[in-house]
Amino acid sequence: MGTWSDTWLLRMHPEKCKHMHIGRHQRIMEGATxxxxxxxxxxMKTDKEKDIGVTIDNELTFDNHISEKVKDIDRLEAVQRRATKSLPGMGNLTYPERLRILKLPTLSYRRARGDMIELYKMxxxxxxxxxxxxxxxxxxxxxxxxxxxxxxxLFPQQAKTQLRSNAFKIRTVKxxxxxxESVVSAPNINTFKNRLDKNWQNQDIVYNYKGNITGSDP
Structure with a gap:
C-alpha cells in the first residue's frame, strides 16, 4: 500500500486510514491475513464507516445508517420547535398550538408528504x-x-428488523x-399534490409531531 501511494503520488496518512473486512466470511479472512x-x-480496524454521508458496515447493510437518520428526526423537529417558540406571543403555547396559528406543518408531515410524492413519480x-x-x-x-x-x-415487503422497517420501500407502502383512488389516480404531479393536501388537511400529524396519519378523510 505504501509503495502504491508513493508511485501514484497519492500519499495517505496512516493515522487517518482504517481497514474493514466486508462480507460474511470476514472473520475467516481476518484470521488468514x-x-x-x-x-x-x-x-485501525473498523466495523462501520461513513463515506459521502452514508454509513456502511462490514456486512454491507444500512442498519446503522438508517438508525442514525431516525435519531436525527427528533433533532430536526426540535429546531422548528425552538424557532416557533421564540416568536412573539408564542412562548406559552404548546408546539401544536403554535403550528396551527402559523399554519406550519410538522417536519414529520412534510417527510410523509414527500414520500408520497416520490412514490407517485416512481x-x-x-x-x-x-x-x-x-x-x-x-x-x-x-x-x-x-x-x-x-x-x-403496492405489494407490502417484510422487514426482519425494526431498523429495516424504516427503509423507504417498506415504510411508505401502508x-x-x-x-x-381520487388521489393516486391524479393525472399529473401538481393535481396529485393538491388532492393529497386536501385529503390530509385534517390529519393529526399536520400539526402534532407525535400524531399519525390514519386512513383517509371522507
Missing part, C-alpha cells in the same frame, strides 16, 4: 424505471387481492395503500 500496515504503522414513470424496480404493484405480484383500497396498491 492478520493485521494491515501502511508505512510501517498498523491500521409509479407513473416520471423517474427512470430501471431505478425503481423495487416498486411492485400488488396487482402485478399477487393473483388475488382485496377490493378495498386503490387501484395502485401509507400509500391508504390513499383514496
Amino acid at each position: 492478520g493485521t494491515y500496515k501502511l508505512l510501517g504503522n498498523n491500521l 409509479i407513473n414513470g416520471i423517474y427512470d424505471k430501471e431505478a425503481c424496480t423495487f416498486i411492485q404493484l400488488w396487482k402485478d405480484v399477487a393473483e388475488r387481492h382485496s377490493n378495498r383500497g386503490n387501484s395502485k396498491m 401509507l400509500w395503500n391508504s390513499l383514496p
